[in-house]
Amino acid sequence: MRIHVQNPASDPEFSITEAQWRAAIDRHPDMVGMEVSFATDEAGLAAALPEAEVLLSWVRPLKQRFPVGVLPGAAPRLKVIACTSAGVDSAAPFDWLPDSVALLNNRGTHSDKAGEFGIMAILMLQTHMPAFADQQRRGEWKPRFASTLAGRSVVIVGMGSLGGGVARRARGFGMHVIGLRHGSEPHPDCDETHPTEALDEVLPRAEFLVLACPLTERTRNLLSRERIALLPQGARLVNIARGAVWDQDAVCDALEAGRLGGCVTDVAVPEPLPPDHRLWRTPGMVVTPHVSADDRERYNDRTLDILFDNLRAMREGRAMPNRVDPAKGY
Amino acid sequence: MRIHVQNPASDPEFSITEAQWRAAIDRHPDMVGMEVSFATDEAGLAAALPEAEVLLSWVRPLKQRFPVGVLPGAAPRLKVIACTSAGVDSAAPFDWLPDSVALLNNRGTHSDKAGEFGIMAILMLQTHMPAFADQQRRGEWKPRFASTLAGRSVVIVGMGSLGGGVARRARGFGMHVIGLRHGSEPHPDCDETHPTEALDEVLPRAEFLVLACPLTERTRNLLSRERIALLPQGARLVNIARGAVWDQDAVCDALEAGRLGGCVTDVAVPEPLPPDHRLWRTPGMVVTPHVSADDRERYNDRTLDILFDNLRAMREGRAMPNRVDPAKGY
Structure with a gap:
């Protein structure tokens, strides 16, 4: 050959x-x-x-x-x-x-690396690291405590290599893992598996939401402004999919309004993100330059x-x- | 009773x-x-x-x-x-x-919580998060890639509740865990266990070093300026013990000189750390306000x-x- x-x-x-x-x-x-x-x-x-x-x-x-x-x-x-x-x-x-x-x-x-990045992001959000980063900039010593991940729910959109890697790690920390995928074949690292069409029903249970799906015409703007409103108060978001999978401005608005508890995104629209872009400076937002899976x-x-x-x-x-x-x- | x-x-x-x-x-x-x-x-x-x-x-x-x-x-x-x-x-x-x-x-x-904090800190250091936090402040999109944790070595000083929690998580990520403790009874979550007196011999192998021991007269200034020099170039440090267990100024000097690859510290001298303290602003240093174990x-x-x-x-x-x-x- x-x-x-x-x-x-x-x-x-x-x-x-x-x-x-x-x-x-x-x-x-x-x-x-x-x-x-x-x-x-x-x-x-x-x-x-x-x-x-x-x-x-x-x-x-x-x-x-x-x-x-x-x-x-x-x-x-x-x-x-x-x-x-x-x-x-x-x-x-x-x-x-x-x-x-x-x-x-x-x-x-990408599975192992994405799994490590995903659980790092979840741990950072649980531990209030975005707030501590702000405090460090101001030189402010103000403890905020956090419990462990055991028993908390995470919804993972996309159960391919990236989402599967995150699910496996999240399970290792005792989280309740809800996976969404094309079809509804049970995934071995999920406590529940649902078809992507069930997104609206599971979003209210998402203490953590991880976007890990491919960008297609079906997933563009999947996490729309309307769907962000379905998330529980203080929900925490991780995006290792593509920036166009969520409504980036609506996410920033929700962070500024205190509706969300923090975000880690490894993707952006556009990439590379220009220096003066709002995403860099939205409070509670951690931006990494597309390194989560490589x-x-x-x-x-x-x-x-x-x-x-x-x-x-x-x-x-x-x-x-x-x-x-x-x-x-x- | x-x-x-x-x-x-x-x-x-x-x-x-x-x-x-x-x-x-x-x-x-x-x-x-x-x-x-x-x-x-x-x-x-x-x-x-x-x-x-x-x-x-x-x-x-x-x-x-x-x-x-x-x-x-x-x-x-x-x-x-x-x-x-x-x-x-x-x-x-x-x-x-x-x-x-x-x-x-x-x-x-504190074991579960400290274990989660410790592995979060290790993952953040492995993923270059201190550098990305600096870049985010400047609005700079500059990827730096990192491999997974599997096979990397971590030396944990203190195999009590905190250190044991970190060891268990580090093993779950396939790291090579070297535990130091009083005496040398093997610890089930360590690949190697050594008495604390062997610190100088193991420091050159510490890609990651986690301080998790109690503060006693024996551990005060344990990670001295001389011992920092024994670490490999680019070593990464996590302190969830007490600020007095390391030479805080020597750690800052080593970060500024590029000798260390990054630090996460949850403890400081003094606590609370005053707003104008050097620790807040040392490049590569992530400071959290004593929240790692509660x-x-x-x-x-x-x-x-x-x-x-x-x-x-x-x-x-x-x-x-x-x-x-x-x-x-x-």
């Missing part, structure tokens, strides 16, 4: 190296014998496409590089495009993708593990676990 | 109520029939002392209320003084305490559970698990 790895020229830290490739083959000896090429530039990509059966690429350039109708002629042998990111919203809509090519996301790379030390190894698991499934005629459904968008 | 509960007049939120007492008796039915009195003032204390066999009190007033030699005459039937705090350093030295009276600390009330919602219930467990041990002729060794100071 011929595989081409197209690395991002702009972000060498995320480039998959030949050494990482060889180490991955050592972990997956049944993948030995694959022919692999690497490039960061257009010339390298163009040279590889005619023969490539698998393309491993960062997601950003795909849609632009392959206008509608171009891909079948440019890469006639291509069967799989594997993206190095879990969210593929920047490649939607998928009108450029022929039915004969399977698009894979990188779901699974574990650079282990990222590329996990990426190759996931790719090989999927190629093995394809070879054995099983469904590829990371295949994106273009209609759903994830 | 006659027991007197002396509540702090200054801090009604921590007062043990009659309702909490009754609820505790319901949880410990073998304690039914005890005669209990409550007071917040000197008159109530003076009235109860002649008959009291057990005094449950906050620790602060003990040393002043009972000058050396006074206690036997004032409370001739007294067998137990139970303190509502885990640290009894403010009552040392214990020259005022007759050998016939057992002093109990409240070790065990779970007010559950504190009094846990206090009474611990008291009853000790009284049961006394009745059955077993060693009381919370008895303080005046020579050791905890």
Whole structure:
């Protein structure tokens, strides 16, 4: 099998190296014998496409590089495009993708890291860290006490890799975990699992709300101003999904009005957030610069593990676990 | 048995109520029939002392209320003084305490809460939260990535209730936990346990260092300027012990010099910390106002559970698990 790895020229830290490739083959000896090429530039990509059966690429350039109708002629042998990111919203809509090519996301790379970020954010909000950060700026020593997390409820929207990682950690702290997902298949790390359509019914029980879903046309503005009003007084929010999943201004308004007890967001509209943006300065809001899910030390190894698991499934005629459904968008 | 509960007049939120007492008796039915009195003032204390066999009190007033030699005459039937705090350093030295009276600390009330605070602090330091807080103040969107905690080493000084709580959580995140304690009895939540005397040998391995020991004459200035120099470049520190356990100025110097990767401290010298103190403004330092171990919602219930467990041990002729060794100071 011929595989081409197209690395991002702009972000060498995320480039998959030949050494990482060889180490991955050592972990997956049944993948030995694959022919692999690497490039960061257009010339390298163009040279590889005619023969490539698998393309491993960062997601950003795909849609632009392959206008509608171009891909079948440019890469006639291509069967799989594997993206190095879990969210593929920047490649939607998928009108450029022929039915004969399977698009894979990188779901699974982020679970451990996102779980740690999520439980950190929940612990910070429970412990009044946003208020203590304000007090530290003013040099004010004013204790505010907080109980432990055991028994508190957390609603997690999106039970994929990110949400699943948070659910597992939240359960480890004795929280009551309510997961929302497409369909309503029970999730092993949730006390309750509901379909996303039940959001309005569970929001009044959300002492903590974690947004961890992909951004699609169905989830855009999911946490609207009206839904924020359904949350209990003092509810605490964590957003590790995308900034467009909540009504960012309505969240800031609710914090300023004292309706919410605090927020940690790792995403924003726009990114990067300009220096004078309101989000930076809303009281009770902690902003981090989109770092919640990326574990650079282990990222590329996990990426190759996931790719090989999927190629093995394809070879054995099983469904590829990371295949994106273009209609759903994830 | 006659027991007197002396509540702090200054801090009604921590007062043990009659309702909490009754609820505790319901949880410990073998304690039914005890005669209990409550007071917040000197008159109530003076009235109860002649008959009291057990005094449950906050620790602060003990040393002043009972000058050396006074206690036997004032409370001739007294067998137990139970303190509502885990640290009894403010009552040392214990020259005022007759050998016939057992002093109990409240070790065990704080374990869960301290464990959550400790792992929150470790996660924040691992995730570069001190730097992100600085960036948020400046409105600067600049990602810094971080891997997960698995495999990183944490040295915990003091394997009592606080340190044990942190060790348990750190293990849950796959960290390599090195515990230091008086003696060297292995601790079930540590990968390695060493006597406190081995501190100099383990400091070079401390990617994270958590101070969680009582303040005694042996631990005062334990993390001295010389020992800070033994830490690896970029080490991260958490102090939930007492401010005097480390050389506070040396820690600030090391942060300013870039020798340390960040600190979270819940304690300070002095407390409350004055508004213009250097600690508030040292880059990479997160200060919280002594809230890491107090779970007010559950504190009094846990206090009474611990008291009853000790009284049961006394009745059955077993060693009381919370008895303080005046020579050791905890």
